[in-house]
Amino acid sequence: MSLAERWFAARGWQPFTFQREVWQAVRDGESGLLHATTGSGKTYAVWLAALERFAQQMPRSGQPAPLSLLWITPMRALAADTARALQAPLDELGIVWSIGLRTGDTGSAERARQGRRLPSALVTTPESLTLLLTRADARQAFAGLQMxxxxxxxELLGNKRGVQLQLALARLRRWQPRLIVWGLSATLGNLPEALQVLLHPGRGRLVQGRIDKPLLVDSLLPESIERFPWAGHLGLRMLTQVVGEIDAASTTLVFTxxxxxxxxxYQALLDARPDWAGLIALHHGSLAREVRDWVEQGLKQGALKAVVCTSSLDLGVDFLPVERVLQIGSPKGVARLLQRAGRSGHAPGRTSRVTLVPTHSLEVLEAAAAQQAIAERRIEARSAPQRPLDVxxxxxxxxxxxxxxRPDELFAEVRQTWSYRELDEAHWQWALAFVRHGGHSLTAYPDYQRVEPDDSGLWKVPSRRVALRHRMSIGTIVSDASLTVKFWARGGSGRSLGSIEEGFIARLRPGDCFLFAGRLLELVRVENMTVYVSRATGRKAAVPRWNGGRMPLSSELADAVVEQLDAAARGEFDGAEMRLLQPLLQVQMAWSALPRSETLLAELLRSREGWHLFLYPFAGRHVHLGLASLLAWRMARHQPLTFSIAVNDYGLELLSASEPHWASQLTxxxxxxxxxxxxxxxxxNAGELARRRFREIARIAGLVFSGYPGAQKSARQLQASSGLFFDVFRQYDPDNLLLGxxxxxVLRxxxxxxxxxxxxxxxxxxxxxxxxxxxPTPLAFPLLVERFRESMSSEKLADRIRRMVTELDQAAGPGGYQADAGVMPVVEREMSRPRTPRARKDGTPNRSRRAP
Structure with missing residues (x-):
């Protein structure tokens, strides 16, 4: 009996077929990708395989083995949980291996210990791995690495963090050609490509863990819905039902x-159930590490009734007591919903259950579509970026x-990665010139002379200052400048609560109140990148808004939505969700038609504002923004027109003050x-869009330095600096590849x-x-509301919505839901949204206002 089988038997477990397959593959020295259901035992499949192949070669006593295995995790919060899971077999099997963590949260004392000797197995992130590779003795430190x-x-495949990991892997494979590499995932739609990206240019084994783990996806539905919806109009009206679901379960994760x-x-749940104080918690990436650790420990121990969270708890953390998962609003993607479902019943044989809680009527449609897509296993594909030069x-x-x-050696090494497999000599020489003297336009500035060849032809960093700045800037995660939030205390700062984006705080004045970390806080002062606050009571609070909140509908989920509409057009309303939607869809069919998979629905409306065109491609808001701007520009080439634009995940609106020639244009x-x-x-106006995107590229490429600890540059300073580089390059170095x-x-x-x-x-x-x-039809109405947000205050918009809904419901006849007065304050609080762009006379959108 193998070591892995003995450990399983001691716990009364029976290995799955896929676990045995991984154990055998690692015995044979094979690399691969393991794709299996969340909570089915992927971690122990590869960890026990590693221990069996490598740990048994080590002595059972004395000093722990040198660094033999790297475990890469995409999230710091996941690292500590992973380390605990890896430790358990070591203790029970008497294996003298040490487990260590190396993330942005690792303290200086632990980093110093690791500097002297790395642990046998190190759990780390792509950024921290790259930092370790910058050590002058890195090759010696990784000399014993085997897996x-x-x-x-x-989570890494489709972004620049994954590219950074590809480059690190190429370096490690060069040092250790027999390195065994395994990837783990539960939610991938393009497995062969994912395997190729991970192991390129080598090949490996694809192992799929097909186990019958029960999965229940259902919806929490209101008794009735509005026939004329707008984003957020249900929202907290579902609070009573959500409280009931949490009350009926032992432990629940409430994802937003x-x-x-x-x-x-979180605040609404506490207001509804004050007796839950101390039993429910809040978890997201801007909270202090100590707070997140406390919440995660409470979940593991079953001490918390519920946790309201974001994607910060999406991944891999093993919370066995979690019985239910609630998803507030649409998940926007099948993979994301599956990932979150797996946080409940996180063990083989246990049922994973996720309940969708719609926040507006059309999300009921998305809930029905999500159930269909999951049943048919339509999971989104993820593709690796191609040749990002900033990385x-x-x-x-x-x-x-x-x-x-040495340039020739490193060029060959870089081309071993999937993302740079087609990197040509011209781009390589440009990159070398850029790090040597900053390209054509920055040659005179010493700060951009970051690498120089010595007499032997070895390219090195010539300055300690440049080295320090670079080490502090390694990584590809770029966000707005964050400020630390601390309680104000006389004679010094109080306890830290977390971090908040500078753009939000810049709009507040001392005395203003905002909701953060589940508390109502009053702003005292802002000083040295720190927001000092005190507790506040009884005042209207602003709610911080972080970037990246508006995710587009995925292609797989959008296609499933259209299929539900196809069935409704045939008179088929299967399932509770579609039966609930029937009054809305019947009004849509009576006044217009339903979008179908074989038709493009175009609605024309004349109002006091002008001539409206509503189109429903169901391709997601990002595509609709590009499509609306493209159509406006093309139509304006044939007829001078000024368009206003509104988009959502279902369609787009073009509004013109002059009557377009629709009959001749819509061909x-x-x-x-x-x-x-x-x-x-x-x-x-892609130049302006590219200028915004260039800020991220400039930071990753090292053109812009965010500042030293305690003296970070503001978001405005960073934007100004990157904008200056953008203008200089466009004028004096137009062939600079970072501009391209x-x-x-922007396009991709x-x-x-x-x-x-x-x-x-x-x-x-x-x-x-x-x-x-x-x-306006039920599908057109939310597009009108999107456009109204641009020019109206929340109060005026709420009044107009009230009036319009009343008029439209009267015209639709009996069967509608009339929102009571208590709902409108919730609506008004949820009205502050990003603005939609207005088009110029030539059809291009006005970029002075931020696009959705």
């Missing part, structure tokens, strides 16, 4: 999509710190995908131009279903 495991590979929403729901530039400086590099030629890049760039990267990232990430091209082709193939409206 590397990437946990939650899906944004930190702002988490703060709001390459950062890597060159990192490797120059690690004892130096298949309008949706032609030829010359798409040229037309999109022209329609979107900024433009490409902000506008999802690949999906836009696919959408245009699909729309061209559909039959146009043109409907003339007498009044």
């Amino acid at each position: 590397l495991v990437v946990d939650e590979w899906h 999509n944004t930190r702002s929403q988490a703060e709001r729901w 390459l530039v950062q890597h060159l400086v990192s490797m120059a710190l690690a004892g130096g590099f 298949p030629h309008l949706f032609d995908s030829r010359d798409l890049l040229h037309d999109v760039l022209a329609s979107l 990267q900024a433009e490409e990232e 990430q902000e506008l999802d131009v690949d999906r836009l091209e696919q959408t245009l082709r699909r729309l061209q193939a559909r039959r146009l279903d043109l409907r003339q409206l007498q009044r």
